[in-house]
Structures are given as C-alpha cells and as structure tokens.
Amino acid sequence: MGASTWREIGPGIAHVKLPIGSDVMAVLEAYRNDPSVDYAEPNYLVRKAETLPTDTRFGEQWGLRNTGQTVSGVAGVAGADIGVTRAWDLHRGDGSVIVATVDTGVDYNHPDLAANIWTNPNEVAGNSIDDDGNGKVDDVHGWNFARNSNDPMDDDIDGHGTHVAGIIGAVGNNGLGVSGVNWSVRIMPLKFLDADGYGDIADAVAAMYYAIDHGARIINASYTSPQRCILDTPSTAEREAIAAAGRAGVLVVAAAGNFRCDNEKTPFYPASHALNNIVSVAATDAFDNLASFSNAGANSVLLAAPGVNIFSTVRQGLVVNNRPVDYNTISGTSMATPMVSGVLALLASYRPGLSAGELRETVLKSVDAKTSLADKTLSQGRLNADAALRLDLPSQTPFQAGFIQANAVGDNRIDLSWLDNSTHEQGYHVERRIGSAPDFTRLDMLAANSQSYSDSQVQLAEGSAYRYRVVAYNAHGDSPPSREAVITIPLLAPNGLSSEVQYNQVRLRWTDRSQAEQGYQISRREDYGLYQVIGTTAANATEFVDHGVRANTRYYYQVRAISDVVGNSMAASELMVLTPGTPLTVESRDPVLPGQMCLFTAALGANHPALPPIRTARDWVANRSTLGRHLIAFYYRVSTRLLWWWKGRA
Amino acid sequence: MIRRTPLAGLWLVSLLAGTASACGQTDTENHTPQSNGIIVQCASELTPTQCDQALARHHVEVVKSLGRPGLFLVTQPKGKSVTELVDALRSDPALKYAEPNRRVGR
Numbered sequence: 001m002g003a004s005t006w007r008e009i010g011p012g013i014a015h016v017k018l019p020i021g022s023d024v025m026a027v028l029e030a031y032r033n034d035p036s037v038d039y040a041e042p043n044y045l046v047r048k049a050e051t052l053p054t055d056t057r058f059g060e061q062w063g064l065r066n067t068g069q070t071v072s073g074v075a076g077v078a079g080a081d082i083g084v085t086r087a088w089d090l091h092r093g094d095g096s097v098i099v100a101t102v103d104t105g106v107d108y109n110h111p112d113l114a115a116n117i118w119t120n121p122n123e124v125a126g127n128s129i130d131d132d133g134n135g136k137v138d139d140v141h142g143w144n145f146a147r148n149s150n151d152p153m154d155d156d157i158d159g160h161g162t163h164v165a166g167i168i169g170a171v172g173n174n175g176l177g178v179s180g181v182n183w184s185v186r187i188m189p190l191k192f193l194d195a196d197g198y199g200d201i202a203d204a205v206a207a208m209y210y211a212i213d214h215g216a217r218i219i220n221a222s223y224t225s226p227q228r229c230i231l232d233t234p235s236t237a238e239r240e241a242i243a244a245a246g247r248a249g250v251l252v253v254a255a256a257g258n259f260r261c262d263n264e265k266t267p268f269y270p271a272s273h274a275l276n277n278i279v280s281v282a283a284t285d286a287f288d289n290l291a292s293f294s295n296a297g298a299n300s301v302l303l304a305a306p307g308v309n310i311f312s313t314v315r316q317g318l319v320v321n322n323r324p325v326d327y328n329t330i331s332g333t334s335m336a337t338p339m340v341s342g343v344l345a346l347l348a349s350y351r352p353g354l355s356a357g358e359l360r361e362t363v364l365k366s367v368d369a370k371t372s373l374a375d376k377t378l379s380q381g382r383l384n385a386d387a388a389l390r391l392d393l394p395s396q397t398p399f400q401a402g403f404i405q406a407n408a409v410g411d412n413r414i415d416l417s418w419l420d421n422s423t424h425e426q427g428y429h430v431e432r433r434i435g436s437a438p439d440f441t442r443l444d445m446l447a448a449n450s451q452s453y454s455d456s457q458v459q460l461a462e463g464s465a466y467r468y469r470v471v472a473y474n475a476h477g478d479s480p481p482s483r484e485a486v487i488t489i490p491l492l493a494p495n496g497l498s499s500e501v502q503y504n505q506v507r508l509r510w511t512d513r514s515q516a517e518q519g520y521q522i523s524r525r526e527d528y529g530l531y532q533v534i535g536t537t538a539a540n541a542t543e544f545v546d547h548g549v550r551a552n553t554r555y556y557y558q559v560r561a562i563s564d565v566v567g568n569s570m571a572a573s574e575l576m577v578l579t580p581g582t583p584l585t586v587e588s589r590d591p592v593l594p595g596q597m598c599l600f601t602a603a604l605g606a607n608h609p610a611l612p613p614i615r616t617a618r619d620w621v622a623n624r625s626t627l628g629r630h631l632i633a634f635y636y637r638v639s640t641r642l643l644w645w646w647k648g649r650a
Numbered sequence: 651m652i653r654r655t656p657l658a659g660l661w662l663v664s665l666l667a668g669t670a671s672a673c674g675q676t677d678t679e680n681h682t683p684q685s686n687g688i689i690v691q692c693a694s695e696l697t698p699t700q701c702d703q704a705l706a707r708h709h710v711e712v713v714k715s716l717g718r719p720g721l722f723l724v725t726q727p728k729g730k731s732v733t734e735l736v737d738a739l740r741s742d743p744a745l746k747y748a749e750p751n752r753r754v755g756r
Contacts, residue, residue, distance in 0.1 A: 104756060200686050200751050200754065202686075202714070202723040202751045205716050205721075223754050226753060226755040235749060236691075237747070
C-alpha cells in the first residue's frame, strides 16, 4: 500500500501517511480486511463546531458570539460571550419549555417573537368566557396585571419586556433580525410594569402565581426596588411567591440591580431572597468585566452574563432617535438576566429530566471563571451555554453554599446558617478558624441538604474573631468553600460612667471591664451637636479630665473601649453634665465698709435652712444673666451699707 | 433595570455627579416605602368567610386577589396611616402577614 507510519498516537495505534495519489478508500478497505488490524479510518479534518443562524443582525449580538466586532462603538474581546453557537450544535430549543417574563409586557405580534409566544391551551380566544376557570377571561397570551386585562402588550417607553423576551427566545434562524438564546421556546408575557416601567409588588406576586399555575418552568424577573443601595426590607409576599415557585419546580431568575451596590451590604430584592430556586445575575461587558453599573455580591449574586449594549427586539414602532425601530440596544442587569433564563430554558429542553435545582446547579457549575468576577459573584464566573449543555452534573463536585451567616448566641454558642446550592452533595463539612490561627480546622460533618449548624464548643473571648465556612462534598470531591462568615466578639464596654463637675473642667470616671482594649476614647457633644472625639487614654485607664469646657453649659459624654484589631466597644451609657457658672467674686466696692455681710444672713442667722436654696438661686439662676449679676452685686453693696447704717442706729 | 445606550453620556454624568455617593454608601435611615395599598395574607386555617370577617374588622376593602387563597391587596382606610394599619393587621392572629404594597421598577 506504500503507507508509512508517521507517528504513534497510542498503544498499537498508528497515524500512517499515504503516498500522494493513493486511493484512500481502497487503502482503507485493504486495512479493514487485514486480520491484524482492528480498525482503520480516515483522519478527518475537524474545526471548532459552531452553528450560526441566518438572522440578519446576529452579528450585533456580541453576547451570543463575540468576535471582537464593534457594537455601539465598542469592539470587545473575541470569546467574551456565552458560547451559545457551540451549544446550538447540540440543541436550539424545541418549544417545550415555558419562560414567563414578569415585566412590561411583550409585543406578541413582533415578527421575530410571534411564533415563540405562549398560548394558553385551555382558553378560547375572543369568546369572552373564562374557559379554564382561572378567573381571567380570554387570557390567551398571558395577562396584564397592571390593568387587570387580557392584553399583555408591551407599552413601555423602552420596550423593556419585549427586549427581555427577544434575548430569551427571538425566533432563531428565520432570516430576520436577531436570534434568541433559544430558537424555539414558549414566552409567557405577564405584564405588571406600566408604560413608565413601574409597578408594585402585589402585581408581581400575582404574576408569579399565574406563571406557576400555568406551567412555566422559569420566571424571568428583570425588576427590582427603585431604591438605591439602602437597607431594604424584603417583601414577605414576594418571598412566599418565589418559595412557592421553588416547591413547584420553577426557577426565578432575578436581576442583581444597576446601582453599583454591594448586595451583601444592601440586599436587592427579589435577587437577594435567600432561596435556592433564585438565580441572581450580574452583568458583564464585551471584555468579560463586571459592567460599570452592575450590582455584585460575593455571597448572594450567583453569576454574571452579558448585559452591556445588548441588541434585541423592542416593541414595533418604538421611536429611537426620531425613527421607528423594531430592534434596539439596551444595557442593564435586566438584559443579563434573560441570557441566564434563556440558557436554563435551553438546558431544560435539552435535558428534560433535570430538576429545577439540577438545572440551576448545572448552569452555575459550568460558568467560565473570570478573575474580574472573583469577589463579585459566588460562582466567580460568566454564563457559558455550551459548557452547561455539555456538563455531566453527577460527575461533578457540588456547587458551593451561599448566604452564609453567623450569629453569636450567649457566651459559648455561634449559630450558622447557609443556603444549600447543591443537589447532589453527600454532606457538608463545617470549618472554623479562631483569631490569628493560620488555617481552618474541620469541626463537624453534616448530612446532605444541611443548612444550619450550632457551634456550642466555643468559649467566646472578648476581642476574638471567629471565622466559619462550609464545604459541600460528594464522591468526586469537595466544593470550593463557601464565603466566610465572621463573628467578632466586641470589646466589653466600660460602665459606671460618672463625673465630677467644675465650672472649667469635667472629670470623668468609669469602670474598666475590658481585657483587650488598646485604650479608651472619650466623645462629647452639646445639646444639639454631634459627638466628637475629644481625647483618648491608654489601656486600663479609668478616668479622663476634660479641660475644654465652658461654664454654664450642658455636655453629654460617651466613653468606649477601642482597638484597631477588633474594633471599638459599644459606648458606656451616655452621661449628661451641666457645668456651673463662674464662681461669684462679689465684693463691697466701698473701701470704708469692707466685708460681705448679707441681709438674709443677718436676718435669719448663718445656719438657717432657707439659706442654701437662696444661695442656689443666686448661683444657678440669677448668676446666669447679666441683669441677675447686676442685681446680685447691687444686693451685696446695698445690704452691707444698710447693715452698717442699722448697726449705727442701734 | 435598564441602561439606554442613547443616554449613556447623560448616565455617565449622573454617575459622576451622584451615583458614587448614593451607591457607595449605606443609607441606614428608615425610609417610608411608597405604598399603594396593603398586601395581606389570611391564616391558612381560615375559611373565606372568616378571612372576609377578619379584614372587615380592620375596615379594609379588597382591591384584588393575588393568586392564592386569602392573599389580597386591600385599601388603606382614610384616617389611618400605613404604619398604623400594618401594625394593626400584623397584631391580628387571623392574618399571617401584612405589608405595604411597595413600588418596584425595571
């Protein structure tokens, strides 16, 4: 045959080269007829697999396929995308999965969406009858909760809901406009935000229950509180609706928010509810960096997805720059969120046997790790559709726990709680590190699905830091550790704060209860002022003298133990003091008649009980005004003269 | 929850002017949520009639049902603040929870 061995590519496997002009098929046939040859095959050329749709503006969808193309004036980095074109080699969606968009509505007539809009199978269009008995008449394509009508048409000034819907499932490969992550899917339009993009929790909750009751597997929630970075109170109704979705096997994909907030410090709802059917999403740009506007959260925001300059459908005829358009570019975590919803739907139709938790964990386990997201999301990565479809979850280590928190209870117990984000862990290890110890040590091993632990084997020492983390494990190994929950036992605050007050100084005394303070910090304010630090002491001090006071002034003091290492203690109970007026220096101005004999003293006797109140009134009332001081001086001068005159008469 | 590209410049200006201070800090002050009625959930063991009676005790009227038995958006009667009404509803053992119906946005 003239073939020569070029190289060994495995035990007994040879890559052979044929002479130029050889008949490959004939050589193959000869090899295959040779009993010493197990098999023979051509060495096929391969290329990176990729399915590209015919949608005319697909090239503007950098989030789906980033070749470094310029979109909205920005040329990104090739490969900084969700890799969906490679996923499409495996699956493009089959219309079996319903994704509810709880949003501003959807233009269900949009030519790039209409074929993928959900239709209520139990409702007859236009017969004015509530055929399915759900309390809603002719809810053929969803419901408008904002207006309580059966028309969920998007009327938003930006076409927000239609944009979200297009990212999830604009009809793919139809030679028109854009492609959704799913070429075929069922989008359930649930409108609860008005034309200005605002709505309320009640309607959002009602929309979620509608989605649950009508077969949605995924709810896309690209909405949040309009408040910026404040300590928001979570809605119980919203949390219960999402928890009900979880019990029904429905995932809720929620936007992390667009205010650059740290969701660990200022939770953003619904993304920040600690429920394991929520997938909270931050946004990345075309360089795989966290978008400049995106909220983040190392413990609670699960992953990131493209959300800057995202090109998608908008309601038809939307006027942008004075011309009507059917497509537009919008940025926000609202756009990153449907990328994730889309991949979850794609995966759900590709692997219909996966539970909601498995879908979620598969997507989280298959992210592309990015250093730019290391402290920004729990998965530390960006969505990857291709990896999600190819991941075999049972052969993976578990995904790490989130939302870990620690609370000190009494003097010898710390309670931990966390969110179990894994569906196939065999258990959890609880690990602890105290103070400056270099490493974590394993405390305990817990059963699968554990989400809490009480560490009662600990003596809480003032000023020490107690760090905890949990590690899920299974036969394939350990998950990455959860984030750390830290409890720092504060310094003991001083107590027994007392004072010794003079007109020009205040001496403060307290009881030193701390064993670990570096000193004490003394703060002072006046009636309407803020506390300002006026001095510090060395460790173990028990008094401080404030020389900076004025007479006749009310002051408030706080004293706290301080430490650079563990922070300051609480303040001792506030102490109020009132400095007296300056001492009286009233003298007779008559050199002939010296002395300060007083009419009251002469009349009542030096030890009469009425004199102390009179002196108090003199010092604390009369002495506090100019007129009073003149009266006092006049009194002393006149009374001395009167007494001498009376004595002379007598 | 969107960023409009045509307004990117404006957004950048507002970001420089205000967002940094607004988002970089934690505002711990209590804020009064904008309310558009009250969301109430009757206790699960109540019959619909008992739930109606419980709501009537607080002089509230149902605006709409929210998709689950006993879960309603109710009106805020005149003369009562949101806080007063929510406190009263929460102290009623016939009701599982009550909260102001707050605004949200895209």
